[in-house]
Amino acid sequence: MERKITCIICPRGCPMTAVIEGDSVKVSGHSCPKGEEYAINECTNPVRTVTATVRVDNRRDVMVSVKTENPVPKGSMADVMAQLRKITVQAPIHIGDVVLEDVFGTKIVATKEIL
């Protein structure tokens, strides 16, 4: 399988091509080893930090912003969002407070102070 990947390591933005055969990934179009590494990760285990919001129960019309403490598998973003839609939190909330434990191997933490 062949995949086109735009490198995001530096502003140059190399247009790369990755050829995936079984466990091996062959990258072309990159200008540096970092780009090659990024392309391989994108093909084997792409991850993203998800940022979203959670409703604050005891404050009117207030959302607290949250993020996954570590990046999660790219394919799990919709699942993470679905879990966040089910929960609410109580103020006061501080940056770094855990909002949800154990989501795809990481935690959801608050990124805003709600006093």
Place this chain on the structure above:
Amino acid sequence: MKKHAIVIVGGGPAGMAAAVAAYDRGVTDVVILDREPRLGGILQQCIHNGFGLHKLGRELTGPEYADVYAQQVAERNIPVFYETMVTSVSPDRVVTARNREGILKIQAEAVILAMGCRERSRGALNICGTRPAGIYSAGTAQKLINCDGYMVGKRVVILGSGDIGLIMARRMSLEGAKVEAVCELMSYSGGLTRNIVQCLEDFGIPLYLSTTVVQIHGQKRLEGVTVAQVDENRRPIEGTSRFIPCDTLLLSVGLIPENELTQVCGIPMDPVTGGAMVDERCMTKVSGIFACGNVLHVHDLVDYVSDEAERAGKGAADFVREGKASEGAYLQTKAGKGVRYVVPQQLRKDTGDVDLFMRVTQPFGKVKFTVTAGDKVLAVAKRLKAAPGEMERITLKQALLQDAEGTVTVELEEL
């Protein structure tokens, strides 16, 4: 009338960093005035990450980045007047503001303008059609969703591929909306590459370049938009139009530095940046009034806003201590071939190394920037790529600057 050494208008990233820098430079009588009930400005609604990589060496979300500086302000006990709207700044540095308690007048020794920018609206675009609900500037939609918890729509078209438009494409998708298209009038995106990859490609959202919205449909609620391709003069091409059904149109079509106070004060403006003309310490052409952040010129990274605001804060502190004595002989700067603007617009040549900030006119491949004064070359900088969406910085060394004469001109040549 109250008196303070330094009054800062705006408590966003620029205002906070300027306040902290001025304080740390030894002028501790600093106050911040902000119209919102909390510090942080636009960062409070920018819940995505990617902030702080350059400045703090870690990747933070907007509210977290704001909190780093809000804490520094708090640690120094710098007073903040919340929900306080500045209504005028006079050339002799009287700041007038109003809040619930009434009208506030402060005589400042130095003023730092840090009001940020606002979004260009539908009215500025002259799009034909009706005026239904469902049309938002991207930043307004961002605030409604991220701060207030109101989802603005289900089926979305975004006009403009600047960073806010791209970020909102991802945000709307994550919240369950279907983003049908991002349309961009220009033949290239003004957004950062990483945003095109992580906000559009990740979600399979198509980006249509050289395409714009030519008509808006719907009576009460938006029912769809007609889009068309445009030619090299940005005029719609007949026969290329098509209808996209949608209930929401987000406009991410440019930011305008919010300079009403600056203009009423009579501060000379740069028509290209939309901000005041400043020197290398961010002082405007009105003595003792400084400007920094997006009110000076629109930045792509908040990290650079903080850097610039620190220069303004230090500059204002030095001005308070030294007064007029700190004004020296100026060199003017100029944007040459391939360069849209240069900030600062003038600089003193005897104050140390000076950083020039600029944007290019269009996307380029490998380029060489040359900074000259008269027939003397002050700096050369090569870049693998240059795009209008990514601000460039070139440092001029004091050793070369001190003997420079004439206009400092930056131009680029494609290699």
